[in-house]
Amino acid sequence: MKLTLRVWRQQNPETPGAMATYEVDNISADMSFLEMLDTLNEELTLAGDEPVAFDHDCREGICGACSLVINGDAHGPERTTTCQLHMRSFADGDTIDIEPWRASAFPVIKDLVVDRSSFDRIIQSGGYISAPTGTAPDAHATPVPKPDADFAFEHAECIGCGACVAACPNGSAMLFTSAKVNHLNVLPQGAPERETRSWTWWPRWTRRALAAAP
Amino acid sequence: MTRTLWDSTVGKKTIMAVTGLVMLGYLVAHMVGNLKIFFGPGEFDGYAHWLRTMGEPVLHYEWALWLVRVGLVAAVVLHGVSAYQLSRRDIKARPAKYVHKKPRASYATRTMRWGGIILALFIVWHILDLTTGTVHTSFEAGHPYQNVIDTFSTWYGNVIYIVAVLAMGLHVQHGFWSAAQTLGVGNATRDRILKTLANLLAAVLTVGFISVPVAVMTGVVS
Structure with missing residues (x-):
């Protein structure tokens, strides 16, 4: 063509x-x-x-x-x-x-x-876990409830390309940021640092209540 | 907490959503109250008087009404200031526009900013017209039924009011869904319910408010 x-x-x-x-x-x-x-x-x-x-x-x-x-x-x-x-x-x-x-x-x-290094700076501000992880552990070494694993995986699908910022009429990186926050906060490996990673004015139970609602 | 809430973009959006929902709740009550005009001057004027005595004897005369007014002014100011500041941030976040323009948003979405300005100007006129009577030609305090009929007996009174109510309908249609998104209530499956609810609220409010000037124009209320 x-x-x-x-x-x-x-x-x-x-x-x-x-x-x-x-x-x-x-x-x-x-x-x-x-x-x-x-x-x-x-x-x-x-x-x-x-x-x-x-x-x-x-x-x-x-x-x-x-x-x-x-x-x-x-x-x-x-x-x-x-x-x-x-x-x-x-x-x-x-x-x-x-x-x-x-x-x-x-x-x-x-x-x-x-230059997409602004995404690196978002990751540096809390998009990681501090615990040394070593080699990849066995999948069943840390039990994760299935709904939490699904929720985390859905957000871990973000590959940080920046399309959300490019497409947003407001040039906002909220989708990228929220994907990282949700992915890490819900898992046992990331949960201990959830209070320093992100701050919310919603009580913790609201997420579960909203997820369970029809 | 105040710093995080007021300085961050998500915080300002949360404030916009909550104040928007407060005003939406008020609009529903206001619209229902307006419909009392169909039950005659006794009902309508009596209801207007009750608004001043509600909360008695715990509260003094007009105290509850003033609490509502102060709350609403706070909501309008917070909503407007957040909207202005967020818009400034949006414009700053994309200084170079795309060459290939693609219209993707609905009419309601695209008119949120101008619609909001129209509504703010309307509220000023509406208060000067039917609360203080400053711009009203024959205002009589304590006789809202007659004041409403006088306003809607002028062509400009009808035009200003109906244009503003249509702007309000569009603003609510997009704003309600947006507020749900901001507060994290929305998701892929709930989206349809939220959009239906937003359309329903916008339609009911628009029809409810417009029914009054239409009734005066057609002589149903006189």
Whole structure:
């Protein structure tokens, strides 16, 4: 398929950026979105232009490195990460707008790459447990009630990519923060530090009462 | 605790949610009270007088009413100040806007800020019109039934009131659900119930409040 890409190009944090238009041809529907960008970058390199900078790592949807706001949606039109988004989600002749995460907490470093160290600072403020954990313990070494394990797992699914901040109209990191807080506070390993990690004006029983309510 | 509650964004949102629900509770009581106008001047004026004597003999004349007024002013001020400060934080959190704009929010969501300003201005006019009588042409203290009919006998009285009530309906429709989200009551399965409840509250309040000017205009209440 043949596509028109409008990509945010920004040389460095100080220089103002702008959308640049590129045409790409011979894009297979089986390519991932990042492979499509790789194709564009190869063409740009061969033409002697600067390739588009974007973040990526595992390319299998578990690391949280890739980003991109595609046509106004964080990670694009499918409910997955950009690396797991395939070109079959687009049609031949489409124009695709590709932008970086936009938030003052995530300043642009270059093109589509943003500085997400603000998330590290949130983690440093309590998103960890102090006890030495050693090697991975046996799964049944510390019994965890099934509902608590499910609740914790649901929140541990957050891979810290920053899409919540990018998508929130208010540029807020509440989903990331609450995912970490809920994940750690409910488990026996994280619970001892719950009072220093987070502070709530709700009594502890309210969470259980709300969870049990229909 | 005060620091955490007032300085943090979640704290300010909690204050907005709680004060919003306080005002919503008041609106329900106010709307139900207004409907007494359909039972004639005796009922309506008697009810207005009772509002001043309620709480007696534990409280003196009008004390309970003033307690409610002070509570409501506190709620309005806290709600407005939090809204203003949170909006400033929101704007600061995304200085560079997305080039690809995608309208995703409902009309009620997008009009929360302007709707809130309209409501604040309306409350001022409403008090000057029917509580103090300052902007009322023929205000008579102690005769609310006649005062209401006089207000709704003018075209601008009807327009201001109906526009404000529609703004209130939209504000409640989004605000009630938002408050539930902020207070952590919402989840994926409860979302539908909360949205239905928000629509119901907004519809009942809007119809209830608008029924009074419509009744005066059509001569049902005169």
